[in-house]
Amino acid sequence: MKSGHLYLCGAMALALAGIPVVSSAQSNAALAGINTAEGPRVTKTVDSRALSALPHTHLAVVDRSTPTQSVDDATPMAHLHLVLQRSAQRQAALEALSAAQHDPKSPKFHQWVTPDQFGQAFGVVDADIAATTAWLRSQGFTVNSVFPNKLEIDFSGNAGQVKRAFHTTMNRYTIDGASHIANATDISVPSALQSVLAGVAGLSDIHPQPQHVAIKVGQFDAATKTFKSNNATTSAASASPMASTLPSGARGLVPYDMSKMYGADQLYAAGITGSGINIAVVENAGMQPGDWYNFVSQFGLFGYGGTFQEFQPQATGFTTCENPGTGSDAGETVLDAEWATGLAPGANIWVATCNDTPTWPGEFVAAINLINGANRPNIISMSYGVSEQRVDPGSKAAIDALWAQADAEGISVFISSGDSGSNPDFNGQTIMGEGIGANALATSPHDTAVGGTDTADILDGTTSTYFSPTVNAVYGSALSYVPEIPWNMSCGNEVAAKALGYASSIAMCTAYEQPGFQGEYPTGISEASGGGPSSVDGKPAWQTLVYNTANDQSRDVPDVVLFGGSYGGYTWAVICTQNEPCSPNFVAPTASVGGTSLSAPMFAGIQALIDQGMAAQGGSAYQGNAAPTLYALAAQEYGSADGKKPPQGLAVCNADSSTKEARGCVFHNITRGGIATQCWQQPPFTVTPDCYVYAQTPGWQYPWEFGLTSTSTTTYNATTEAYAARPGWSFAAGLGSVNAQNLLWAWQAYLK
Missing domain, CATH: 3.40.50.200 (Peptidase S8/S53 domain)
Structure with a gap:
């Protein structure tokens, strides 16, 4: 078998042997009485030919933009984060703990955990991480590290490897007057890994901006x-x-x-x-x-x-x-x-x-x-x-x-x-x-x-x-x-x-x-x-x-x-x-x-x-x-x-x-x-949602329309x-x- 397509992961081997992968005992008071022990969720052969799409894993703004060019396969893509998804059981346990940590009547009130304890109790089990990192390496990526929270894997590669591993195309787009890269479609991953993967952070370079006005x-x-x-x-x-x-x-x-x-x-x-x-x-x-x-x-x-x-x-x-x-x-x-x-x-x-x-x-x-x-x-x-x-x-x-x-x-x-x-x-x-x-x-x-x-x-x-x-x-x-x-x-x-x-x-x-x-x-x-x-x-x-x-x-x-x-x-x-x-x-x-x-x-x-x-x-x-x-x-x-x-x-x-x-x-x-602010549009080319139009430029075939943000496009008052x-x-x-x-x-x- 070619390792790039098919291999038996360690997690499956452990599961077949009947050996569950569980969290180690916790001494922290916050975790006392909380049972998050679970076996691996990756229990099938990881086959890169058997794929499942991760829905909505590309930006909506990309669908309204025309790519200017594709990203060259050799373009480095360093320190991407493969984001892991904890089980429903562990998610429920985390939310219950959070509520107790903020409840003055709870014995777990203000009992905090360390990063390692958090990872052991609420991250993804080691066997599933091993299966995932093995697959990343099989695709030619360098696995840099797994964070203590056991929810993110830092890895590096290039645009060509991303395209082949995640079955999407990396393109350049002009968005808000600036050039950005982003994946054109939702990503796909081996079906065996789907339950433990939330997506890949870093495929788009649209970054948050500072929230201050000009000095x-x-x-x-x-x-x-x-x-x-x-x-x-x-x-x-x-x-x-x-x-x-x-x-x-x-x-x-x-x-x-x-x-x-x-x-x-x-x-x-x-x-x-x-x-x-x-x-x-x-x-x-x-x-x-x-x-x-x-x-x-x-x-x-x-x-x-x-x-x-x-x-x-x-x-x-x-x-x-x-x-x-x-x-x-x-x-x-x-x-x-x-x-x-x-x-x-x-x-x-x-x-x-x-x-x-x-x-x-x-x-x-x-x-x-x-x-x-x-x-x-x-x-x-x-x-x-x-x-x-x-x-x-x-x-x-x-x-x-x-x-x-x-x-x-x-x-x-x-x-x-x-x-x-x-x-x-x-x-x-x-x-x-x-x-x-x-x-x-x-x-x-x-x-x-x-x-x-x-x-x-x-x-x-x-x-x-x-x-x-x-x-x-x-x-x-x-x-x-x-x-x-x-x-x-x-x-x-x-x-x-x-x-x-x-x-x-x-x-x-x-x-x-x-x-x-x-x-x-x-x-x-x-x-x-x-x-x-x-x-x-x-x-x-x-x-x-x-x-x-x-x-x-x-x-x-x-x-x-x-x-x-x-x-x-x-x-x-x-x-x-x-x-x-x-x-x-x-x-x-x-x-x-x-x-x-x-x-x-x-x-x-x-x-x-x-x-x-x-x-x-x-x-x-x-x-x-x-x-x-x-x-x-x-x-x-x-x-x-x-x-x-x-x-x-x-x-x-x-x-x-x-x-x-x-x-x-x-x-x-x-x-x-209030915080209602200006919005505008030029139908039929662009239509801005939630924009109540109060004026437009006269005499144009496609007039600019000016408005204020509103929950209604037909009525504007204190309610809308x-x-x-x-x-x-x-x-x-x-x-x-x-x-x-x-x-x-x-x-x-x-x-x-």
């Missing part, structure tokens, strides 16, 4: 306490008619402001600063350490004792993380590291950065290695995003499995919800958006998705109530919590429309599009906090606890929100970069930024305060996924989803409430505004727009933002 550079004006733009070009938002009545310049928020707004400053006074807690920000590019030290020095954070280190994490026995290079200073990395410190000034910041492989984004290489390594952080923050529509099932399975493993190990994972409203593919420059969706990285039931808000004071005309006209010694001016609305820079912002004198967002959008009717369609703006239902992951039980949660079967995002940006580009967060270092009194040009890339590391900072606070009371410094506890606390405040518990806290805890009682709320329930904020939970703002001090107190009380 703004401005010169501080001491007279107005704002930054005057130094950017060569002005954003469409600030140049458009709809921003004409907003203040000039830009307000730069600093750590003092954020800590005051979200109640973290009260914890600092009690010694809760995140001390002893490790926050890892995972990145695909590095930064200059001097930026972070400049940030903590400029804004008075040195005295809290936080630390900084930048390194390339390696999983146990692995060397897959390569240095992206010295001397780099990526804006995303700077933002994440500095603003995790901004809310947790005593925490240890780990900048875990790996170079992109040809097939796998560096931020995931970093996350995989951290979660499967010997030295694991308490918290991971990831500020990248890509639509579920542009992630193949193998990669999505790998993402979800990774966050489930992190949760089982006690690591809290925070992911940006996205920066394009309810349509994560629409970026204001393309018409290839797939409609309503969600960030694929954030829709696992084992992470916490963080969206973005805008301070409402500018549009409400109440700035003097919430901000001092002068800045203090650390350049802060916030006086208290500031009412919030969902971050939305587009003309779909209903609060902005009313503030600027329009009857509705449709009226403002229609006025905004008028210049485009002269022959050029406008650039358009789609920047807004991300939110929407998953098309892959089902709704976890904890997301059904709260009043007004979506009546669907999907994992919905976001879970919580913090400041992300502002309508008209007026308010941003200051960062210190190599090119724009922060200087005393801001005498030099200063950089600022926004987006849900800001929101996620800030919430990671708040979680560090929770972790330290719990450890101080004898609890665990590892809290696992924050979402189950957040929803349980929100149900206490807003009422339950079934209505049996009256939502008495809804009015009191409204983000616009100024009552004395509101000071005791854990959450700020955001009920104004995608999406409006509302009492309780919403796609626009999740559970709302938080008061860190009240959150810690409630967390401690709930978990006693």
Whole structure:
């Protein structure tokens, strides 16, 4: 027999001999009483001529694109990941353990596992891994390693080997104006292996993107306490008619402001600063350490004792993380590291950065290695995003499995919800958006998705109530919590429309599009906090606890929100970069930024305060996924989803409430505004799903049509727009933002 076609695998031999392959005995309390012993599932001869297709293992966007050329067979494809699929028995056991780990009444509460224990209990059995790696080698691939979780096999080869082994063609496509490679059809594998394989991660090079707006550079004006733009070009938002009545310049928020707004400053006074807690920000590019030290020095954070280190994490026995290079200073990395410190000034910041492989984004290489390594952080923050529509099932399975493993190990994972409203593919420059969706990285039931808000004071005309006209010694001016609305820079912002004198967002959008009717369609703006239902992951039980949660079967995002940006580009967060270092009194040009890339590391900072606070009371410094506890606390405040518990806290805890009682709320329930953004299409060539059309270019054979994202293409109102904020939970703002001090107190009380 030719080994490339037919061989008897070790797993089958063991099965025929009647010798089951079982997990070794576990000493960890989390696994006590959990029986995940099972024999191999690969029990037939692995025949490369007897094939089964793995459904939906190519990208839908490929079907709407024309290949420009095929990928040369000799093209290297290094560090692909063959994603394995655990059995239904082990999947059920994992979910049961996860629920118990988050249940204060369970003996398994906060009993975490190690990567090796996770792999033994919830991975694929060794015999099936042996069968799979043997088949990969028979196809000419190099098997680099099997991760400790026993769910991913790192292997390398070339495009020709991929084509022959997986029976698909690798092509180049032009997608959103850029060249990408992807497999043209679903992959096929030997039928004997089908039950243990979920797919191959890395066949497509459409990678997640950082979730922040372009960095703004401005010169501080001491007279107005704002930054005057130094950017060569002005954003469409600030140049458009709809921003004409907003203040000039830009307000730069600093750590003092954020800590005051979200109640973290009260914890600092009690010694809760995140001390002893490790926050890892995972990145695909590095930064200059001097930026972070400049940030903590400029804004008075040195005295809290936080630390900084930048390194390339390696999983146990692995060397897959390569240095992206010295001397780099990526804006995303700077933002994440500095603003995790901004809310947790005593925490240890780990900048875990790996170079992109040809097939796998560096931020995931970093996350995989951290979660499967010997030295694991308490918290991971990831500020990248890509639509579920542009992630193949193998990669999505790998993402979800990774966050489930992190949760089982006690690591809290925070992911940006996205920066394009309810349509994560629409970026204001393309018409290839797939409609309503969600960030694929954030829709696992084992992470916490963080969206973005805008301070409402500018549009409400109440700035003097919430901000001092002068800045203090650390350049802060916030006086208290500031009412919030969902971050939305587009003309779909209903609060902005009313503030600027329009009857509705449709009226403002229609006025905004008028210049485009002269022959050029406008650039358009789609920047807004991300939110929407998953098309892959089902709704976890904890997301059904709260009043007004979506009546669907999907994992919905976001879970919580913090400041992300502002309508008209007026308010941003200051960062210190190599090119724009922060200087005393801001005498030099200063950089600022926004987006849900800001929101996620800030919430990671708040979680560090929770972790330290719990450890101080004898609890665990590892809290696992924050979402189950957040929803349980929100149900206490807003009422339950079934209505049996009256939502008495809804009015009191409204983000616009100024009552004395509101000071005791854990959450700020955001009920104004929404995240509906612009969309457009040019029928019959392109039709964008979930787009309510309000205008079109006249006189063209195939006119451009402009719209707002909506669940209805014929009606647009508060019920159909995608999406409006509302009492309780919403796609626009999740559970709302938080008061860190009240959150810690409630967390401690709930978990006693």
